[in-house]
Amino acid sequence: MSKHLLDIYNPFKVEFLYAKGSTLFDKKGKDYIDFTSGIGVNCLGHGNKKLVKTIANQAKKIIHVSNIYPIKTQEECAKKVALLSGYKNMQGFFCNSGAEANETAIKFIRKYAKCKGIKKHNIITLENSFHGRTLATLNATGQKDKQLGFEPFPNEFIYAKDVQDIKNKIDKNSVAVMLELIQGEGGIKAFDKKELQTLNQYLQEKGVLFVIDEIQTGVYRTGEFLASNFFELKPDIITMAKGLAGGLPIGLMMTKKINIFEKGDHGSTFGGNPLCTTTAVEVLTILEKKYRTKKIANTICLFQKKLEKIFKTNNELFSSKSGVGLMLGLKLKEEEKLQSLLEVCLKNQVLVLKSGKDIIRFLPALNISRKEINLGFKRFQKALDELK
Ligand SMILES: Cc1ncc(COP(=O)(O)O)c(C=O)c1O
Structure with a gap:
Protein backbone atom coordinates (compact mmCIF):
# COMPACT_ATOMS: atom_id res chain seq x y z
CA MET A 1 0.00 0.00 0.00
CA SER A 2 1.32 3.46 -0.88
CA LYS A 3 2.01 5.93 1.91
CA HIS A 4 1.27 8.98 -0.19
CA LEU A 5 -1.71 7.93 -2.33
CA LEU A 6 -5.35 7.34 -1.49
CA ASP A 7 -5.87 3.62 -1.16
CA ILE A 8 -8.62 3.39 -3.78
CA TYR A 9 -7.17 1.22 -6.52
CA ASN A 10 -6.12 -2.38 -6.19
CA PRO A 11 -3.25 -2.59 -8.68
CA PHE A 12 -1.67 -5.81 -9.90
CA LYS A 13 1.90 -6.40 -8.81
CA VAL A 14 3.50 -5.53 -12.11
CA GLU A 15 4.84 -2.19 -13.20
CA PHE A 16 5.15 -1.39 -16.88
CA LEU A 17 8.02 0.80 -17.96
CA TYR A 18 7.77 0.89 -21.73
CA ALA A 19 5.64 -0.41 -24.58
CA LYS A 20 5.50 -0.88 -28.34
CA GLY A 21 2.32 -1.52 -30.30
CA SER A 22 0.18 -3.78 -28.12
CA THR A 23 3.09 -5.20 -26.14
CA LEU A 24 4.03 -3.86 -22.72
CA PHE A 25 7.31 -4.51 -20.91
CA ASP A 26 7.90 -4.71 -17.17
CA LYS A 27 11.01 -3.72 -15.19
CA LYS A 28 12.80 -6.94 -16.13
CA GLY A 29 11.97 -6.55 -19.82
CA LYS A 30 9.32 -9.32 -19.70
CA ASP A 31 6.70 -8.78 -22.46
CA TYR A 32 2.91 -8.79 -22.01
CA ILE A 33 0.32 -8.80 -24.80
CA ASP A 34 -2.17 -6.03 -24.15
CA PHE A 35 -5.86 -6.85 -24.78
CA THR A 36 -6.92 -3.84 -22.64
CA SER A 37 -5.43 -0.73 -24.34
CA GLY A 38 -5.50 1.11 -21.00
CA ILE A 39 -9.27 0.45 -20.75
CA GLY A 40 -10.00 1.53 -24.30
CA VAL A 41 -7.68 4.55 -24.37
CA ASN A 42 -4.59 3.57 -26.40
CA CYS A 43 -6.60 2.95 -29.56
CA LEU A 44 -3.43 3.11 -31.70
CA GLY A 45 -1.40 1.07 -29.25
CA HIS A 46 1.86 2.44 -27.88
CA GLY A 47 4.61 4.33 -29.65
CA ASN A 48 2.67 4.94 -32.87
CA LYS A 49 5.23 6.85 -34.97
CA LYS A 50 2.82 9.39 -36.47
CA THR A 293 -9.09 0.78 -46.06
CA LYS A 294 -10.91 -1.90 -44.01
CA LYS A 295 -7.93 -2.38 -41.68
CA ILE A 296 -10.11 -1.99 -38.57
CA ALA A 297 -12.71 -4.39 -39.98
CA ASN A 298 -9.99 -6.98 -40.71
CA THR A 299 -8.58 -6.68 -37.18
CA ILE A 300 -12.08 -7.10 -35.72
CA CYS A 301 -12.67 -10.14 -37.91
CA LEU A 302 -9.46 -11.88 -36.82
CA PHE A 303 -9.88 -11.00 -33.13
CA GLN A 304 -13.49 -12.21 -33.07
CA LYS A 305 -12.58 -15.43 -34.89
CA LYS A 306 -9.93 -16.24 -32.28
CA LEU A 307 -12.29 -15.36 -29.42
CA GLU A 308 -15.01 -17.56 -30.89
CA LYS A 309 -12.57 -20.48 -30.97
CA ILE A 310 -11.60 -19.87 -27.33
CA PHE A 311 -15.29 -19.72 -26.38
CA LYS A 312 -16.13 -22.97 -28.19
CA THR A 313 -13.18 -24.94 -26.87
CA ASN A 314 -13.64 -23.83 -23.25
CA ASN A 315 -17.38 -24.26 -22.80
CA GLU A 316 -16.90 -25.72 -19.34
CA LEU A 317 -15.70 -22.25 -18.24
CA PHE A 318 -17.78 -19.78 -20.26
CA SER A 319 -21.55 -19.57 -20.67
CA SER A 320 -21.78 -16.79 -23.30
CA LYS A 321 -19.91 -14.35 -25.50
CA SER A 322 -21.04 -10.76 -25.99
CA GLY A 323 -20.12 -7.38 -27.45
CA VAL A 324 -19.49 -5.67 -30.76
CA GLY A 325 -16.33 -4.86 -32.75
CA LEU A 326 -13.37 -4.80 -30.38
CA MET A 327 -15.47 -4.41 -27.23
CA LEU A 328 -16.02 -8.02 -26.29
CA GLY A 329 -16.75 -10.17 -23.28
CA LEU A 330 -16.76 -13.79 -22.15
CA LYS A 331 -19.11 -14.66 -19.30
CA LEU A 332 -17.74 -17.07 -16.72
CA LYS A 333 -20.03 -19.81 -15.46
CA GLU A 334 -18.62 -19.35 -11.95
CA GLU A 335 -18.08 -15.73 -10.89
CA GLU A 336 -15.64 -16.80 -8.11
CA LYS A 337 -13.17 -17.64 -10.89
CA LEU A 338 -12.96 -14.05 -12.20
CA GLN A 339 -10.14 -12.74 -10.01
CA SER A 340 -8.08 -15.95 -10.34
CA LEU A 341 -8.42 -15.81 -14.12
CA LEU A 342 -7.19 -12.19 -14.23
CA GLU A 343 -4.17 -13.20 -12.16
CA VAL A 344 -3.37 -16.33 -14.13
CA CYS A 345 -3.60 -14.26 -17.36
CA LEU A 346 -1.06 -11.81 -15.95
CA LYS A 347 1.21 -14.71 -14.98
CA ASN A 348 0.95 -15.96 -18.57
CA GLN A 349 1.77 -12.49 -19.93
CA VAL A 350 -1.56 -11.52 -21.45
CA LEU A 351 -3.55 -8.56 -20.12
CA VAL A 352 -7.35 -8.69 -19.97
CA LEU A 353 -10.01 -6.77 -18.04
CA LYS A 354 -13.06 -7.60 -16.01
CA SER A 355 -16.55 -6.16 -16.35
CA GLY A 356 -19.31 -6.64 -13.81
CA LYS A 357 -19.00 -9.71 -11.57
CA ASP A 358 -18.36 -12.46 -14.07
CA ILE A 359 -17.20 -11.09 -17.42
CA ILE A 360 -13.70 -11.12 -18.91
CA ARG A 361 -13.54 -8.00 -21.06
CA PHE A 362 -11.40 -7.46 -24.16
CA LEU A 363 -10.68 -3.91 -25.37
CA PRO A 364 -7.58 -4.26 -27.54
CA ALA A 365 -6.01 -1.43 -29.57
CA LEU A 366 -7.71 -0.99 -32.95
CA ASN A 367 -4.38 -1.62 -34.71
CA ILE A 368 -3.28 -4.66 -32.70
CA SER A 369 -1.15 -6.82 -35.01
CA ARG A 370 -1.96 -10.34 -36.24
CA LYS A 371 1.15 -11.59 -34.44
CA GLU A 372 0.04 -10.00 -31.15
CA ILE A 373 -3.50 -11.39 -31.50
CA ASN A 374 -2.18 -14.90 -32.15
CA LEU A 375 0.33 -14.80 -29.30
CA GLY A 376 -2.15 -13.17 -26.91
CA PHE A 377 -4.78 -15.87 -27.46
CA LYS A 378 -2.17 -18.62 -27.21
CA ARG A 379 -1.22 -17.24 -23.79
CA PHE A 380 -4.89 -16.78 -22.86
CA GLN A 381 -5.56 -20.46 -23.63
CA LYS A 382 -2.56 -21.42 -21.49
CA ALA A 383 -4.01 -19.34 -18.65
CA LEU A 384 -7.38 -21.08 -19.03
CA ASP A 385 -5.70 -24.49 -18.95
CA GLU A 386 -3.98 -23.49 -15.73
CA LEU A 387 -7.28 -22.28 -14.23
CA LYS A 388 -9.14 -25.53 -15.01
C1 LIG B 1 -19.46 4.50 -20.48
C2 LIG B 1 -18.56 5.29 -19.59
N1 LIG B 1 -18.95 6.51 -19.20
C3 LIG B 1 -18.17 7.28 -18.41
C4 LIG B 1 -16.94 6.83 -17.96
C5 LIG B 1 -16.08 7.70 -17.08
O1 LIG B 1 -14.95 8.11 -17.77
P1 LIG B 1 -13.66 8.69 -16.98
O2 LIG B 1 -13.10 7.57 -16.18
O3 LIG B 1 -12.74 9.16 -18.07
O4 LIG B 1 -14.15 9.80 -16.14
C6 LIG B 1 -16.50 5.56 -18.35
C7 LIG B 1 -15.22 5.03 -17.85
O5 LIG B 1 -14.93 3.88 -17.87
C8 LIG B 1 -17.34 4.77 -19.18
O6 LIG B 1 -16.96 3.55 -19.57
Missing part, protein backbone atom coordinates in the same frame (compact mmCIF):
# COMPACT_ATOMS: atom_id res chain seq x y z
CA LEU A 51 1.21 10.09 -33.12
CA VAL A 52 4.52 10.46 -31.28
CA LYS A 53 5.75 12.86 -33.99
CA THR A 54 2.55 14.94 -33.78
CA ILE A 55 2.79 15.14 -29.97
CA ALA A 56 6.49 16.07 -30.04
CA ASN A 57 6.03 18.73 -32.75
CA GLN A 58 3.06 20.27 -30.97
CA ALA A 59 4.85 20.19 -27.60
CA LYS A 60 7.69 22.13 -29.19
CA LYS A 61 5.26 24.72 -30.61
CA ILE A 62 2.83 25.23 -27.73
CA ILE A 63 1.39 22.79 -25.18
CA HIS A 64 -1.22 24.85 -23.43
CA VAL A 65 -2.95 28.13 -23.86
CA SER A 66 -6.03 29.20 -21.97
CA ASN A 67 -9.49 29.16 -23.49
CA ILE A 68 -9.55 32.94 -23.18
CA TYR A 69 -7.68 32.77 -26.52
CA PRO A 70 -8.95 30.91 -29.60
CA ILE A 71 -7.63 27.35 -30.13
CA LYS A 72 -8.04 26.44 -33.78
CA THR A 73 -7.52 22.69 -33.34
CA GLN A 74 -10.63 22.54 -31.09
CA GLU A 75 -12.70 23.78 -34.02
CA GLU A 76 -10.95 21.35 -36.38
CA CYS A 77 -11.48 18.40 -34.03
CA ALA A 78 -15.15 19.17 -33.28
CA LYS A 79 -15.85 19.58 -37.02
CA LYS A 80 -14.21 16.21 -37.75
CA VAL A 81 -16.18 14.49 -34.96
CA ALA A 82 -19.45 15.98 -36.26
CA LEU A 83 -18.76 14.89 -39.84
CA LEU A 84 -17.62 11.39 -38.88
CA SER A 85 -20.74 11.07 -36.68
CA GLY A 86 -22.92 12.01 -39.66
CA TYR A 87 -23.95 15.50 -38.56
CA LYS A 88 -23.57 18.80 -40.40
CA ASN A 89 -24.37 21.06 -37.50
CA MET A 90 -23.09 20.30 -34.02
CA GLN A 91 -21.45 22.29 -31.26
CA GLY A 92 -18.87 20.82 -28.88
CA PHE A 93 -17.18 21.47 -25.56
CA PHE A 94 -13.77 20.04 -24.68
CA CYS A 95 -12.83 18.83 -21.21
CA ASN A 96 -10.48 16.23 -19.76
CA SER A 97 -12.30 12.98 -19.00
CA GLY A 98 -15.40 10.92 -19.56
CA ALA A 99 -17.05 11.91 -16.29
CA GLU A 100 -16.48 15.56 -17.11
CA ALA A 101 -18.01 15.14 -20.57
CA ASN A 102 -21.10 13.56 -19.00
CA GLU A 103 -21.15 16.21 -16.28
CA THR A 104 -21.23 18.81 -19.08
CA ALA A 105 -24.12 16.97 -20.71
CA ILE A 106 -26.05 16.92 -17.40
CA LYS A 107 -25.49 20.64 -16.91
CA PHE A 108 -26.51 21.25 -20.52
CA ILE A 109 -29.73 19.26 -19.97
CA ARG A 110 -30.55 21.45 -16.93
CA LYS A 111 -30.14 24.56 -19.03
CA TYR A 112 -32.24 23.01 -21.79
CA ALA A 113 -35.00 22.20 -19.24
CA LYS A 114 -34.96 25.80 -18.04
CA CYS A 115 -35.21 27.05 -21.64
CA LYS A 116 -38.26 24.77 -22.09
CA GLY A 117 -39.81 26.03 -18.84
CA ILE A 118 -39.71 22.61 -17.09
CA LYS A 119 -39.27 23.39 -13.39
CA LYS A 120 -38.70 19.94 -11.88
CA HIS A 121 -37.01 17.97 -14.62
CA ASN A 122 -35.77 14.39 -14.65
CA ILE A 123 -33.23 12.39 -16.67
CA ILE A 124 -33.74 8.67 -17.25
CA THR A 125 -30.78 6.28 -17.15
CA LEU A 126 -30.50 2.51 -16.78
CA GLU A 127 -30.15 0.61 -13.50
CA ASN A 128 -27.02 -1.18 -14.69
CA SER A 129 -25.37 1.83 -16.33
CA PHE A 130 -22.00 3.47 -15.70
CA HIS A 131 -21.46 7.15 -16.44
CA GLY A 132 -18.59 8.22 -14.17
CA ARG A 133 -17.47 8.92 -10.62
CA THR A 134 -18.19 12.62 -10.03
CA LEU A 135 -21.28 13.28 -7.89
CA ALA A 136 -23.68 13.95 -10.76
CA THR A 137 -22.32 11.18 -13.01
CA LEU A 138 -22.29 8.74 -10.09
CA ASN A 139 -25.92 9.67 -9.55
CA ALA A 140 -26.54 9.01 -13.27
CA THR A 141 -24.84 5.63 -12.83
CA GLY A 142 -27.71 3.34 -11.92
CA GLN A 143 -25.56 0.85 -9.97
CA LYS A 144 -26.66 1.33 -6.36
CA ASP A 145 -23.55 -0.35 -4.85
CA LYS A 146 -21.32 2.30 -6.45
CA GLN A 147 -23.47 5.16 -5.08
CA LEU A 148 -23.74 3.85 -1.52
CA GLY A 149 -22.18 6.16 1.07
CA PHE A 150 -21.80 9.17 -1.22
CA GLU A 151 -25.26 10.67 -0.84
CA PRO A 152 -26.71 13.30 -1.08
CA PHE A 153 -26.90 13.49 -4.86
CA PRO A 154 -28.40 16.05 -7.26
CA ASN A 155 -31.35 13.61 -7.52
CA GLU A 156 -32.68 14.30 -10.96
CA PHE A 157 -32.23 10.73 -12.17
CA ILE A 158 -34.85 8.04 -12.64
CA TYR A 159 -33.65 4.51 -13.33
CA ALA A 160 -35.22 2.18 -15.85
CA LYS A 161 -34.73 -1.60 -15.86
CA ASP A 162 -34.10 -1.86 -19.60
CA VAL A 163 -34.62 -0.03 -22.88
CA GLN A 164 -38.27 -1.09 -22.96
CA ASP A 165 -38.85 0.23 -19.44
CA ILE A 166 -37.52 3.70 -20.37
CA LYS A 167 -40.79 4.45 -22.17
CA ASN A 168 -42.79 3.56 -19.02
CA LYS A 169 -40.72 5.97 -16.97
CA ILE A 170 -41.13 9.00 -19.27
CA ASP A 171 -43.48 11.66 -17.94
CA LYS A 172 -44.09 15.37 -18.48
CA ASN A 173 -40.93 16.26 -16.53
CA SER A 174 -38.58 14.02 -18.52
CA VAL A 175 -36.02 16.08 -20.38
CA ALA A 176 -33.46 13.46 -21.41
CA VAL A 177 -32.60 9.79 -21.62
CA MET A 178 -28.91 8.94 -21.17
CA LEU A 179 -27.63 5.58 -22.40
CA GLU A 180 -24.55 3.52 -23.16
CA LEU A 181 -25.44 1.50 -26.26
CA ILE A 182 -23.13 -1.28 -25.13
CA GLN A 183 -22.69 -1.29 -21.36
CA GLY A 184 -18.96 -1.34 -20.65
CA GLU A 185 -18.65 -1.63 -16.89
CA GLY A 186 -22.07 -3.26 -16.68
CA GLY A 187 -21.11 -6.52 -18.40
CA ILE A 188 -20.47 -5.83 -22.15
CA LYS A 189 -24.18 -5.82 -22.82
CA ALA A 190 -25.23 -4.59 -26.26
CA PHE A 191 -28.84 -3.52 -26.73
CA ASP A 192 -31.11 -4.58 -29.55
CA LYS A 193 -30.84 -2.36 -32.63
CA LYS A 194 -34.56 -2.34 -33.44
CA GLU A 195 -35.45 -1.58 -29.81
CA LEU A 196 -32.98 1.35 -29.77
CA GLN A 197 -34.27 2.74 -33.06
CA THR A 198 -37.86 2.58 -31.80
CA LEU A 199 -36.79 4.41 -28.65
CA ASN A 200 -34.95 7.05 -30.71
CA GLN A 201 -38.13 7.65 -32.74
CA TYR A 202 -40.28 7.78 -29.58
CA LEU A 203 -37.99 10.29 -27.89
CA GLN A 204 -38.01 12.51 -30.98
CA GLU A 205 -41.82 12.47 -30.99
CA LYS A 206 -41.94 13.31 -27.27
CA GLY A 207 -39.27 16.02 -27.53
CA VAL A 208 -37.06 14.22 -24.99
CA LEU A 209 -33.30 14.55 -25.55
CA PHE A 210 -31.43 11.36 -26.46
CA VAL A 211 -27.95 11.42 -24.90
CA ILE A 212 -25.54 8.68 -25.87
CA ASP A 213 -22.52 8.03 -23.67
CA GLU A 214 -19.92 7.03 -26.28
CA ILE A 215 -17.04 7.21 -23.83
CA GLN A 216 -16.16 3.53 -24.17
CA THR A 217 -17.96 2.74 -27.43
CA GLY A 218 -16.77 5.74 -29.50
CA VAL A 219 -13.74 6.24 -31.79
CA TYR A 220 -14.30 3.10 -33.94
CA ARG A 221 -14.48 0.68 -30.98
CA THR A 222 -17.51 -0.98 -32.60
CA GLY A 223 -16.02 -0.86 -36.10
CA GLU A 224 -18.01 2.31 -36.90
CA PHE A 225 -16.99 5.78 -35.69
CA LEU A 226 -19.65 5.74 -32.97
CA ALA A 227 -21.86 3.01 -31.59
CA SER A 228 -24.66 5.43 -32.60
CA ASN A 229 -23.53 4.97 -36.22
CA PHE A 230 -23.36 1.21 -35.72
CA PHE A 231 -26.96 1.15 -34.43
CA GLU A 232 -28.05 3.87 -36.93
CA LEU A 233 -29.25 6.33 -34.30
CA LYS A 234 -29.32 10.12 -34.33
CA PRO A 235 -28.88 11.26 -30.72
CA ASP A 236 -29.13 14.90 -29.63
CA ILE A 237 -26.00 14.73 -27.49
CA ILE A 238 -22.95 12.49 -27.56
CA THR A 239 -20.16 12.32 -25.01
CA MET A 240 -16.69 11.01 -25.78
CA ALA A 241 -13.31 10.58 -24.06
CA LYS A 242 -10.99 7.54 -23.74
CA GLY A 243 -9.59 6.83 -27.24
CA LEU A 244 -10.18 10.27 -28.72
CA ALA A 245 -6.62 11.53 -28.19
CA GLY A 246 -4.92 8.09 -28.23
CA GLY A 247 -3.78 8.34 -24.59
CA LEU A 248 -3.75 12.05 -23.79
CA PRO A 249 -6.52 13.18 -21.45
CA ILE A 250 -9.54 14.51 -23.29
CA GLY A 251 -13.31 14.66 -22.98
CA LEU A 252 -15.86 16.02 -25.42
CA MET A 253 -19.56 16.74 -25.38
CA MET A 254 -21.18 17.34 -28.77
CA THR A 255 -24.76 18.42 -29.35
CA LYS A 256 -27.02 19.22 -32.25
CA LYS A 257 -29.05 21.57 -30.01
CA ILE A 258 -27.39 24.80 -30.97
CA ASN A 259 -26.82 27.84 -28.75
CA ILE A 260 -28.31 26.56 -25.46
CA PHE A 261 -25.29 27.43 -23.32
CA GLU A 262 -24.43 31.10 -23.13
CA LYS A 263 -21.14 32.83 -22.47
CA GLY A 264 -19.86 32.02 -18.98
CA ASP A 265 -22.18 29.00 -18.50
CA HIS A 266 -19.36 26.44 -18.45
CA GLY A 267 -15.60 26.14 -18.76
CA SER A 268 -12.42 24.15 -18.13
CA THR A 269 -8.82 25.31 -17.65
CA PHE A 270 -7.16 22.41 -19.46
CA GLY A 271 -10.10 21.46 -21.68
CA GLY A 272 -9.18 21.19 -25.37
CA ASN A 273 -5.64 22.55 -25.06
CA PRO A 274 -3.51 22.63 -28.25
CA LEU A 275 -1.56 19.47 -27.36
CA CYS A 276 -4.64 17.30 -26.73
CA THR A 277 -6.77 18.59 -29.62
CA THR A 278 -3.92 18.47 -32.18
CA THR A 279 -3.32 14.87 -31.11
CA ALA A 280 -7.04 14.07 -31.34
CA VAL A 281 -7.18 15.42 -34.91
CA GLU A 282 -4.23 13.16 -35.81
CA VAL A 283 -5.84 10.13 -34.11
CA LEU A 284 -9.04 10.71 -36.11
CA THR A 285 -7.12 11.18 -39.37
CA ILE A 286 -5.16 7.94 -38.87
CA LEU A 287 -8.22 5.94 -37.82
CA GLU A 288 -10.43 7.30 -40.60
CA LYS A 289 -7.91 5.94 -43.10
CA LYS A 290 -7.72 2.59 -41.31
CA TYR A 291 -11.52 2.46 -41.40
CA ARG A 292 -11.75 3.32 -45.12
